[in-house]
Amino acid sequence: xxxxxxxxxxxxxxxxxxxxxxxxxxxxxxxxxxxxxxxxxxxxxxxxxxxxxxxxxxxxxxxxxxxxxxxxxxxxxxxxxxxxxxxxxxxxxxxxxxxxxxxxxxxxxxxxxxxxxxxxxxxxxxxxxxxxxxxxxxxxxxxxxxxxxxxxxxxxxxxxxxxxxxxxxxxxxxxxxxxxxxxxxxxxxxxxxxxxxxxxxxxxxxxxxxxxxx
Numbered sequence: 001x002x003x004x005x006x007x008x009x010x011x012x013x014x015x016x017x018x019x020x021x022x023x024x025x026x027x028x029x030x031x032x033x034x035x036x037x038x039x040x041x042x043x044x045x046x047x048x049x050x051x052x053x054x055x056x057x058x059x060x061x062x063x064x065x066x067x068x069x070x071x072x073x074x075x076x077x078x079x080x081x082x083x084x085x086x087x088x089x090x091x092x093x094x095x096x097x098x099x100x101x102x103x104x105x106x107x108x109x110x111x112x113x114x115x116x117x118x119x120x121x122x123x124x125x126x127x128x129x130x131x132x133x134x135x136x137x138x139x140x141x142x143x144x145x146x147x148x149x150x151x152x153x154x155x156x157x158x159x160x161x162x163x164x165x166x167x168x169x170x171x172x173x174x175x176x177x178x179x180x181x182x183x184x185x186x187x188x189x190x191x192x193x194x195x196x197x198x199x200x201x202x203x204x205x206x207x208x209x210x211x212x213x214x
Contacts, residue, residue: 004069
């Protein structure tokens with residue numbers, strides 16, 4: 001399932017059309033509609049989070065991958081929406097918990113967008129294990145591990161690694177998303193929820209204490 005029909009959503013439809021059965025985009029343009037039709041995929045004109053909630057709620061044909069190409073932290077928003085009974089509250093990721101990176105950008109909700117690159121990466125990067133495609137230099141510790149190694153007193157850290165389905169196209173394994181959601185629902189409390197590949201990641205802080213006063 002592809003969520004978002006922007007630049008990277010279109011790249012996914014061009015590079016792996018045979019692996020995309022559903023495209024979710026609130027306002028698909030003509031190119032997205034045409035690529036979706038050519039791929040033989042369903043086009044859902046729905047909110048990104050609502051579409052993922054619906055797609056993972058026991059469809060007869062299970063969705064195996066989510067390709068997040070919407071301009072939000074889809075994993076965290078989906079978990080919060082699906083666990084709305086816990087009254088999740090988003091907040092800024094504390095500065096002292098952010099690992100060392102080349103580039104940091106804060107989203108409107110305080111989420112942290114992290115990168116090991118301080119340049120625009122090529123959109124067809126094959127994400128080699130040891131070195132950066134662009135610089136040829138060692139990458140160091142992968143981003144997904146830097147985030148999973150965060151020691152956050154009083155919080156838990158949950159990371160779903162984005163895996164390459166094609167150069168420049170990352171996907172989240174649905175079984176890992178569901179496992180993390182189940183764990184969050186069972187344990188509650190404060191979480192750093194993250195999605196990351198080798199070089200880039202996004203981290204959200206969410207309190208699942210049911211809105212209890214601190």
